[in-house]
Amino acid sequence: MITVMGATGRTGSRICHTLLEAGVPVRALGRSAERLAPLAAAGAQIAVGEPNDAAFLSEAFRGVEAVYTLLAYGPDTEDYRRQQAAQGEAITQAIGHSGVRNVVFLSSVGAEVSSGTGPIISMHDQEQRLRAVPADVNILMLRAGALFENLYGALEIVRAYGCYSDAVAADVPVPMVASADVADAAARALLDRDWRGVQVRELLGQRDVSYAEATRLLGAAIGLPDLPYIQVSAEELTGALLQAGYTPSIAGCYAELAEAINSGRVRAQEQRSARNTTATSLEEFSQTWAASYAALG
Numbered sequence: 001m002i003t004v005m006g007a008t009g010r011t012g013s014r015i016c017h018t019l020l021e022a023g024v025p026v027r028a029l030g031r032s033a034e035r036l037a038p039l040a041a042a043g044a045q046i047a048v049g050e051p052n053d054a055a056f057l058s059e060a061f062r063g064v065e066a067v068y069t070l071l072a073y074g075p076d077t078e079d080y081r082r083q084q085a086a087q088g089e090a091i092t093q094a095i096g097h098s099g100v101r102n103v104v105f106l107s108s109v110g111a112e113v114s115s116g117t118g119p120i121i122s123m124h125d126q127e128q129r130l131r132a133v134p135a136d137v138n139i140l141m142l143r144a145g146a147l148f149e150n151l152y153g154a155l156e157i158v159r160a161y162g163c164y165s166d167a168v169a170a171d172v173p174v175p176m177v178a179s180a181d182v183a184d185a186a187a188r189a190l191l192d193r194d195w196r197g198v199q200v201r202e203l204l205g206q207r208d209v210s211y212a213e214a215t216r217l218l219g220a221a222i223g224l225p226d227l228p229y230i231q232v233s234a235e236e237l238t239g240a241l242l243q244a245g246y247t248p249s250i251a252g253c254y255a256e257l258a259e260a261i262n263s264g265r266v267r268a269q270e271q272r273s274a275r276n277t278t279a280t281s282l283e284e285f286s287q288t289w290a291a292s293y294a295a296l297g
């Protein structure tokens with residue numbers, strides 16, 4: 001059996017289905033039995049609890065071959081670093097208490113940097129915690145690039161203003177990756193368990209894409225091939241996010257991340273290779289994005 005955290009989410013749900021299709025029993029974790037019900041119907045054992053509850057996680061990690069872990073948050077998270085630390089500490093304690101021997105952690109490009117990386121800082125912190133667990137636990141840190149799905153944040157902006165804007169500079173190449181490809185890499189690792197000790201693997205997407213190019217591709221998919229990308233300042237981004245209902249903690253993280261991407265503080269460490277390059281192109285994702293845009297009406 002394999003335990004999957006964040007099982008109702010983008011990577012977690014796909015991992016659960018892939019494992020079940022491979023005939024591997026799955027224990028799917030989430031905060032709501034109702035949201036987990038489709039996974040139960042697909043054959044998963046479900047376990048309902050909070051991701052910062054070490055006792056709940058210890059039980060959920062006990063007796064399984066491997067666990068998939070991540071640090072979840074939302075736009076309403078009040079104190080990002082504290083909320084993430086609570087989950088990270090609970091996960092680390094649960095690894096120790098449960099005796100599980102194989103752990104995959106969804107981390108991020110840039111997690112090697114110890115400050116000034118916005119939301120990525122919590123993944124840096126968690127990588128440090130995981131490096132301190134007993135040496136007989138095999139830990140795989142999968143450092144994903146920016147998820148394509150972040151671009152769903154562009155939907156309302158494009159509709160309201162006829163452009164996309166963010167504080168990332170227009171022409172900086174960014175490794176962007178489909179969450180489905182991240183999930184598939186994680187599922188493969190959970191099934192194969194082909195690593196020993198602590199390993200880091202980056203997942204860099206099909207190719208690097210700048211925000212200007214991403215905007216052109218999204219625009220082309222909705223019949224607006226000249227959709228402009230407009231870089232705003234970090235302060236302007238923060239203001240817009242606060243207005244959209246994000247907490248100051250999360251808005252501040254995103255502004256800091258944009259600056260970290262622009263300065264090169266957050267960037268891939270590995271050379272591109274078959275292992276860190278994934279299949280789905282932003283052109284393909286743009287079609288899915290366009291369907292969501294059409295659904296806005």
Ligand SMILES: NC(=O)c1ccc[n+]([C@@H]2O[C@H](COP(=O)([O-])OP(=O)(O)OC[C@H]3O[C@@H](n4cnc5c(N)ncnc54)[C@H](OP(=O)(O)O)[C@@H]3O)[C@@H](O)[C@H]2O)c1
Pocket residue numbers: 006007008009010011012029030031032035051070071072073074077106107108109123143144145146147150179
């Ligand atoms: N966005 C990026 O570009 C990027 C890049 C690299 C790494 N990452 C990492 O990837 C993670 C996201 O992975 P994902 O897309 O698979 O996850 P996700 O779909 O965003 O969320 C996974 C699950 O977390 C639970 N959740 C949502 N908000 C929560 C909250 N405030 N507190 C506790 N649980 C909450 C939800 O499950 P229930 O409500 O059912 O419990 C949700 O289904 C990020 O958190 C980050 O650590 C992201």
